[in-house]
Each structure stands twice: as structure tokens, then as C-alpha cells.
Amino acid sequence: MTVTATSFTGVGVSPGVGAGPVRAMAAAPPEPPPGERHDGDATAALAAASSALETVGADLDARSERAAQKGRAEASEVLAAQAMMARDPSLSELAAAKIGEGLSPARAVFEAFGTFRDLLASAGAYLAGRVADLDDIRDRVIAVLSGRPMPGVPDADVPFVLVARDLAPADTALIDPAKVAAFVTAEGGPTSHTAILARTMGVPAVVAAPAALDLPDGTPVLVDGTTGEVTVEPSEEAVRTARQAGDALAAAVSGARGPGATADGKLVPLLANIGGPADVESALAHGAEGVGLFRTEFLFLDAATAPTLEAQQAVYREVLSAFGDKRVVVRTLDAGADKPLAFLPAGDEPNPALGERALRMMRHHPDMLDTQLRALAAASSGLPVDLWVMAPMVADGDDAGFFMDAARAAGLTGKAGVMIEIPAAALRARDFAQAVDFFSIGTNDLAQYAFAADRQIGALSRFQDPWQPAMLDLIASAATAANTAGTSCGVCGEAAADPALACVLVGLGVTSLSMSAPALPLVRAVLAAHTYSQCVRAAEAARRATSASGAREMARAALPGLRAVGM
Known part of the structure; x- marks a missing residue:
């Protein structure tokens, strides 16, 4: 976080601008005194x-x-x-x-x-x-x-900027965007609940900005959820200019229609990340060309026993049937170690984040993987949907080969591929690019493992920034290997929701982008404002930088269409 006399900067996690007086979250109750005893009853x-x-x-x-x-x-x-x-x-x-x-x-x-x-x-x-x-x-x-009021969002007669140490889901879930102009939190990171829910609601948000806690209630501020800048006591002209840019952005977004593509016609499918059937309506409403990440964990994590083939098939078919002949990319179970399952014994691991999760776990329980794959094959039977299935946490060619064999043995006739979220897989993607049907880069975990930085820790947010040049190098390595082998390479991490970064990803060789559904219209508009060669030049400029902020600035300088749409 950087600070000046009139502004400070955190991490912008939800684009747009918002202005208004600061209102702080209602305080949590104090800790009950140690040793405090009841009255004997x-x-x-x-x-x-x-x-x-x-x-x-x-x-x-x-x-x-x-x-x-x-x-x-x-x-x-x-x-x-x-x-x-x-x-x-x-x-x-x-x-x-x-x-x-x-x-x-x-x-x-x-x-x-x-x-x-x-x-x-x-x-x-x-x-x-x-x-x-x-x-x-x-x-x-x-x-x-x-006997105190529950902690929560304050009420106000005019739109305000909500400031908090962090925001719990119970606080953010019911916020009225007409009342809350923006969020600013001291903690959190790009993949925290606050960030994800802010993007879902379309509310500008900045996280990892502890200076916000020093602002007295009522202080007027201007929040830029794209750059992460918070201006204290902005001038009327600054607010007016920011709102005009916001209006231009809204106009550009409303005018963006049709398939994702650059200004010169290079098609880039824009897909939605979903967590189950409840997310389908939003994906379709925001113009998703399909699904780039269908997370299946919701069927497993709270279950006392493994879901049956029939139970899985019913849920999968509900989602697949909603997308007609569009692409739906399903991620097989990403659980184990740090996502324990009640029906499987948990191993004693000193560092679960580096343990037997996802495909590593399924290699010990191939029957569970086979059941899920067969359920997907049965669910897609007779439907026009373009089903793609991918395995998470693939480290090398041996992992990739194991999954491809399992997919074919289960009767899957669509595309089978792997997620690139371990640096080793990105660096040596060429070793197995021809053996799989596609790559999908999970930028959240790739950043976590590349920088040894837990993505839930706000204090490490600079390492979780997908603009880090090292991250761009890893993405470029995987995309180049895929392009050389004639294999598609998408991105399904939250990085794809950043419109400027979306252009850079396309310039790096990424062939499709998947994100939270509300981010799709803005990414479509910004992509349509640039040619493919401009995207390539922005990617080259970003990779020449030596910091995330430098990469962002150099890329934006190479993307003139950002200014045209008010960004």
C-alpha cells in the first residue's frame, strides 16, 4: 500500500468508481474478560x-x-x-x-x-x-x-463508502449497491470473499488498504476499484471527472454485444465461472458464451458419504442442459488435505497446502474419479453441449497421462484437459501439451505456489497480484506450449476479470477467458476496443516490467482503448 497526503492505494479488486462519505462498520463486541464466570447456574x-x-x-x-x-x-x-x-x-x-x-x-x-x-x-x-x-x-x-447489536453494515440516507477491517459474507451478501458506493477494507486479497462478492455485485472495491481505518466517519472519499486509489476529500471536479469516466464505461459496456473478440476480429470466447446450478441464470444473463470453470466441490465437501453416480449425474445434467451447444468446462473434484472430505480418511500432513489434494488424492481413490467421470459422460449423453473436463493440480506429464487415460476409460467423448496451477507444469507444459486436449490456467493457485504466498493473507497481497511479471512469464510459457502443439489454452482464475489484464492474457497467447459472470460485459467491451496486435504489444510491455505496478502501468500505456471506454 502506498500513501500520499491526499490519497492512499490498496489493491483494486472490483472495477469502477464510487464516491461518498465514509461510514465504518458497526464494531464487533469486545472480548469477554478472561476467566469470566457464570452465576452458578x-x-x-x-x-x-x-x-x-x-x-x-x-x-x-x-x-x-x-x-x-x-x-x-x-x-x-x-x-x-x-x-x-x-x-x-x-x-x-x-x-x-x-x-x-x-x-x-x-x-x-x-x-x-x-x-x-x-x-x-x-x-x-x-x-x-x-x-x-x-x-x-x-x-x-x-x-x-x-445484548449488543450484531456487527454489520451501517444505514445512511445517502450513498456512502463502506470502510472496514474486513467484510464477512453475512455483511456483504445483502448490501444494497444503491446505498453502498464502494468498499474499502484494511485486509483481504484479490481472491478473498470481499473481492469476489464485490465483483459479483458490481460494487467498486479496494482491499489491503489499512490507512482506511484512520478515516473519520463522514470523510468524503473517491474510490477507484480499478487502480486501487482512494482519494481523500476529492475536489468536485475530480468526482465529476471520475463519474463521467464511469458513465462512458457504462455506455461502452451496454454497447458491447456478441462473442468476445478483438477489434480486428480475433475471437476470444468469454466464459463464466460457476459453482453449481444456482449460478447458471447469472452466467446466461451476462452473456457468457459457455462455462470455463464448473466447480463440483459443492457436491462433496458437506456430504457424509460420497455422492452416488446418479446424484452427480442429475446435477451435472441440469447445468449442461442449460447451455445448449455451448462449451461447459467441468473441473473434477478439487478436495483433500486442505479441503477434507468426511467420507475419506485425512492424512496427517505438516503442510496441507502442499499435500495430497485434487488429482493427487484421486490417484489414491481412482474409483471416486471414475464415478465422477462416468456421471459426467452419462449427464452429457443425448445433449448438444460441448463438454470439456479437466483435472486440477496437475504437476507433470505423468499426472496428465493418468487423467487422460481415466477420462477415456470412463467413456468421455468430449475434450479432456488439465489445469496449469503449479509452476512446474507451466514451465514444462511443452512436455505434455500434445497429450491433452486443452490447458486451463488457474491464476489464483498459480500465484500462491509461485510466490509461496497464501492467497488468503491480505498482508501478502502484492504477491497475489496476477500482474507480477513472473506470473506473466509462467502464463506465457504454458500458452506458448499450447499454441505450438495446436492446443487451446484458457484462463479461469480471477485474473481474467481484470479488463486490462484480459487484453494482456490474449497477447500472451491465451485463447479463452473465464471469470465471474458480472465481469463479462466489461471485459467484452475492453477487448473489443483493441486489436490483437495491441494486445500483443501490451503483453510484451508488461513482461519487460520488474514489478506488478510497473507491468500494469506499461500495459495500460499500450492499450489506448482503455481511455476511450472511460478506464
Whole structure:
């Protein structure tokens, strides 16, 4: 983060501009005093704790339902998962044991959540990323027990800029974009829940900007969710200019129609990332040309037993049938180690983020992979859909060969490919480019492993920036190998949602882009404003830089169409 006298810069994670007075999140309740004890009535104390947990669980369920009604499927799923966490029997048992030791309900709940928190924080990137969710549930329960209002978004009569240390899904899911002009948070990263939900809602957002916490309520600010700049007490002219740029951008977006393509006609399919059937409507509404990443984990992670072939087939067919003859790229189960499954034994791994997850896990359980692949083959039978299936966490040619053999043995007749999200696979993609039907680059994990930087830690956000020249080199390596072999190479990480970076990716040789559905129109408009040669020049310029900020600036200088559409 950089700071000047009148502005500071974090990480822009949701494009657009927003202006208004600062309003801070309602504060979390204070920690109950260590050793605080109940009045001697353990039964009443236990009843109070149980009631508070259920109250919060019910509130989160209600928020989940309202989010679903607003068409925010991803937010709804996150909130439903939080409600399940609030009602976890193990959590209640821990709190009951603490109450049995004489602790007050609030202190018992605080310590019980602390135990869970430590377990999640040490369990790898996926579960560590849920720590903020757990803290939010804890604070809500303690607020109920202490008679305080639950932490949350303030209300105001005029649009405002919401400032917080971080935003929990329960806070962001029901925000009215007509009231919240922008988000600015001290923590978080490009792939945090705050970033993803902000993009889903189309609200400008900047994360990893701790200076925001020093702004008094009511301070007027101008937030640029593209550059990450927050201007304090901007002039009327600065706000007017920013809004004019926003209007130009909106006009360009509304005018962008048809297939993704550069100004000189090079086709670049623009696809949507989805997490299940609930996301289909949004993908189609935003003009997705298909699906570039269908995450299938939702069928497995909360299940007590492995989903049957029939159960999987029904869900897959529901999604596949919605896209006609369009492409739908399905990612096989990405679980294990840091995404434990209740029905498979978890190994004792000192570093789960580098453990047996995804395809590595499936190599130990080939029957599970075979069931999923056969379910996909059956689900696509008789449909015009263009089904592509890919394996996550492929490290080398041996992994690629194993998956290709499994796909063909299961009867899949569509394309089978692999994800490039391990640096070794990107560097030596040429070794197996001809053996697979396609590559799909997962930029979120590729950055995490390339820079040894947990993508959920806001303090490491500069390493999670996909503009890092080393990241661009890795992407170029994979794309070049694919192009040489005549194989397609897409990007399905959140990097594709950055319009300027989308142009750079095309210039690096990427052949399709997949992203959160709301990002599609803007990327389509910006891509259409540039020729393919301009994209190539922007990519070359970005790779000459020595920092992420330098790469971004040099690429933008080579993309004149950004100014034309108000960016």
C-alpha cells in the first residue's frame, strides 16, 4: 500500500468508481474478560449459549434465503455454510464443556470458537480462508449474549463508502449497491470473499488498504476499484471527472454485444465461472458464451458419504442442459488435505497446502474419479453441449497421462484437459501439451505456489497480484506450449476479470477467458476496443516490467482503448 497526503492505494479488486462519505462498520463486541464466570447456574448458562448459537444460525439462514432471492447464489451458499458452522455440534459441545468448568456463556463461546479457529488456521489455504467467517459468527453470538447489536453494515440516507477491517459474507451478501458506493477494507486479497462478492455485485472495491481505518466517519472519499486509489476529500471536479469516466464505461459496456473478440476480429470466447446450478441464470444473463470453470466441490465437501453416480449425474445434467451447444468446462473434484472430505480418511500432513489434494488424492481413490467421470459422460449423453473436463493440480506429464487415460476409460467423448496451477507444469507444459486436449490456467493457485504466498493473507497481497511479471512469464510459457502443439489454452482464475489484464492474457497467447459472470460485459467491451496486435504489444510491455505496478502501468500505456471506454 502506498500513501500520499491526499490519497492512499490498496489493491483494486472490483472495477469502477464510487464516491461518498465514509461510514465504518458497526464494531464487533469486545472480548469477554478472561476467566469470566457464570452465576452458578450452569443449566441456564448452557441454555443461553445454545439459544444464542441458534439465533445466529437462523439469522444466517434468513440472510442466505434473501441473498438467493436477489440472485446472489454464491453469497447464498457462503451464508448457508456459515449457518452450518454456527450449528456445528462439536462447537456446542466445546462451549458446554467450558460452561461446565464455570465460564460464563460469552467467555465459553469465545474460547470454543478459539479452538476451532486455531484448527482452521493451521489446516491449509482453503480452510484458513474461513477463519474470518468463523470470527464473524463468534462476534454475532457474543453480541446476542451481551445484548449488543450484531456487527454489520451501517444505514445512511445517502450513498456512502463502506470502510472496514474486513467484510464477512453475512455483511456483504445483502448490501444494497444503491446505498453502498464502494468498499474499502484494511485486509483481504484479490481472491478473498470481499473481492469476489464485490465483483459479483458490481460494487467498486479496494482491499489491503489499512490507512482506511484512520478515516473519520463522514470523510468524503473517491474510490477507484480499478487502480486501487482512494482519494481523500476529492475536489468536485475530480468526482465529476471520475463519474463521467464511469458513465462512458457504462455506455461502452451496454454497447458491447456478441462473442468476445478483438477489434480486428480475433475471437476470444468469454466464459463464466460457476459453482453449481444456482449460478447458471447469472452466467446466461451476462452473456457468457459457455462455462470455463464448473466447480463440483459443492457436491462433496458437506456430504457424509460420497455422492452416488446418479446424484452427480442429475446435477451435472441440469447445468449442461442449460447451455445448449455451448462449451461447459467441468473441473473434477478439487478436495483433500486442505479441503477434507468426511467420507475419506485425512492424512496427517505438516503442510496441507502442499499435500495430497485434487488429482493427487484421486490417484489414491481412482474409483471416486471414475464415478465422477462416468456421471459426467452419462449427464452429457443425448445433449448438444460441448463438454470439456479437466483435472486440477496437475504437476507433470505423468499426472496428465493418468487423467487422460481415466477420462477415456470412463467413456468421455468430449475434450479432456488439465489445469496449469503449479509452476512446474507451466514451465514444462511443452512436455505434455500434445497429450491433452486443452490447458486451463488457474491464476489464483498459480500465484500462491509461485510466490509461496497464501492467497488468503491480505498482508501478502502484492504477491497475489496476477500482474507480477513472473506470473506473466509462467502464463506465457504454458500458452506458448499450447499454441505450438495446436492446443487451446484458457484462463479461469480471477485474473481474467481484470479488463486490462484480459487484453494482456490474449497477447500472451491465451485463447479463452473465464471469470465471474458480472465481469463479462466489461471485459467484452475492453477487448473489443483493441486489436490483437495491441494486445500483443501490451503483453510484451508488461513482461519487460520488474514489478506488478510497473507491468500494469506499461500495459495500460499500450492499450489506448482503455481511455476511450472511460478506464
